[in-house]
Amino acid sequence: MQKLKRTALLTSALLASTSLTSTALTGSTVTQVTKPEEARAVTGAQVSTHRLVPLERLLGAKVFASIELERDGERAEPLAKLERMTLVARSGVLQDAILVSGGIAGLDEDERGLPLSELTWSSEQRHWVVSMTRDEFEAIEPIEHEEPTEQAEQSSETGVRAVTDPLSTADVLGHEVRAGARGPAWGPVADLFVDVETRRVRFATVKVGGVVGIGATLYPVPWAALAIEWVRDTEASTLRIVVPMTPAQLEAAPKIDADDGRTLASPTFRREVEVFFGTVPTEASS
Numbered sequence: 001m002q003k004l005k006r007t008a009l010l011t012s013a014l015l016a017s018t019s020l021t022s023t024a025l026t027g028s029t030v031t032q033v034t035k036p037e038e039a040r041a042v043t044g045a046q047v048s049t050h051r052l053v054p055l056e057r058l059l060g061a062k063v064f065a066s067i068e069l070e071r072d073g074e075r076a077e078p079l080a081k082l083e084r085m086t087l088v089a090r091s092g093v094l095q096d097a098i099l100v101s102g103g104i105a106g107l108d109e110d111e112r113g114l115p116l117s118e119l120t121w122s123s124e125q126r127h128w129v130v131s132m133t134r135d136e137f138e139a140i141e142p143i144e145h146e147e148p149t150e151q152a153e154q155s156s157e158t159g160v161r162a163v164t165d166p167l168s169t170a171d172v173l174g175h176e177v178r179a180g181a182r183g184p185a186w187g188p189v190a191d192l193f194v195d196v197e198t199r200r201v202r203f204a205t206v207k208v209g210g211v212v213g214i215g216a217t218l219y220p221v222p223w224a225a226l227a228i229e230w231v232r233d234t235e236a237s238t239l240r241i242v243v244p245m246t247p248a249q250l251e252a253a254p255k256i257d258a259d260d261g262r263t264l265a266s267p268t269f270r271r272e273v274e275v276f277f278g279t280v281p282t283e284a285s286s
Contacts, residue, residue, distance in 0.1 A: 052202060054261050055169060055192040058121065059084060063099055063128040065137065079137045082128055084170045085116060089163040092201035092223040094194065096166070097128075098143070110142040121196045163228045163239070171239060177206050177226070178240065179247045186243065186250060190218060193264055203264060203273070205256070206243075218256045220264055225277040243277075253277075 062078035069076050080101035085094045097116045103109035119128045130137070160181075172189055179186040187208035192201045203220045210216025227242040243250070254273050256263040263269055274280045 051195055051197060052193050052261050052264055053121070053123065053196050055173070055194055055201075057126065058082065058128075058194060058196075059169070061121075061127050063119065063130055065134055066129050066131045067133060069129065078127070079130070079134060080112070082119075083111065084168050086166040087169055087172065087201065089167055089228040094169075094199045094201065098168075112137070112140045112142055114140070116199050123196075159232060160240075161230050161232075163230055167228075167239075172204075172241070175239060175241055177204075177221070178242045179245060179250055181227070181240075181242050181244075184247060186247065187216075187219075189241070192223075193220070193261055203270075218258075219250070219253050220256055220273050221253075222274050222277050222279040224279040245277075 059082060061082055063080045063082055064076055064078050080099035083098045083100045085098065086096040087094055094116050097114050097119055099112050099114060100109040101112070114130070118132075119130050121128055169192065172192065174188050176185045176188050178184065187206045190205045190207040193203040193205070194200070195202050201223045203222055204226065206219045206221055207216045208219060221243055225243055227244065229240045229242065230237045231240045232238075245253075253276055254269065264273075271280065
């Protein structure tokens with residue numbers, strides 16, 4: 001089987017479920033498999049897309065081989081489930097998918113990486129489809145975890161810098177957003193809303209107030225309005241997400257009642273949010 005390999009810089013925590021606490025980088029190879037002629041593409045009638053989908057709906061979803069769906073229908077067995085994705089901080093582009101398979105009760109699972117462009121989201125069935133056979137998927141080399149080296153830790157400089165390396169979506173969800181670089185914590189990221197056609201994060205929702213998640217207010221924030229930075233002292237780096245407004249200004253921000261994307265489906269409401277945060281795109285949102 002012919003393979004095309006490309007290498008992406010990923011932080012060590014990108015391949016783990018823990019939060020990012022350092023900027024040490026490791027090399028991780030993501031294998032892109034050339035589609036064989038016999039792996040037929042799923043037609044548009046079988047796979048449909050929805051413009052804006054909550055990330056929490058995309059994560060944990062099953063991944064099926066298109067040829068097995070066509071052959072076996074509802075009896076088809078999934079290849080894997082999508083565990084997390086890599087995210088380019090500045091653009092919001094979702095780059096790679098980390099898929100897990102095998103194991104028992106979450107133990108001894110294999111992790112494999114694929115470019116997200118290889119997967120298609122079915123909004124009707126709420127699963128992912130990939131045009132490769134089961135043998136081709138299992139032939140992809142599992143990801144090997146590497147610990148950050150002491151030398152990489154010592155070579156990092158103190159201060160603040162923009163995040164230029166891919167992040168894990170696991171490190172963004174739940175992370176506190178600050179109201180200004182020196183301001184107080186505003187609230188954690190509750191979810192990310194993804195344009196599944198362009199594979200780009202368009203909005204983050206920030207959960208403010210409430211008790212144990214009850215009575216909280218959700219504020220949608222354009223991804224372009226957020227500054228995502230590394231803040232490093234003499235020992236370690238921490239991720240900082242900032243919206244450049246004061247708490248008083250943010251009280252007037254547009255709100256949504258539920259984190260299911262129904263309100264954000266309205267182009268009029270999305271534009272209202274973009275106007276408030278000063279991120280109206282060159283072309284009007286559709």
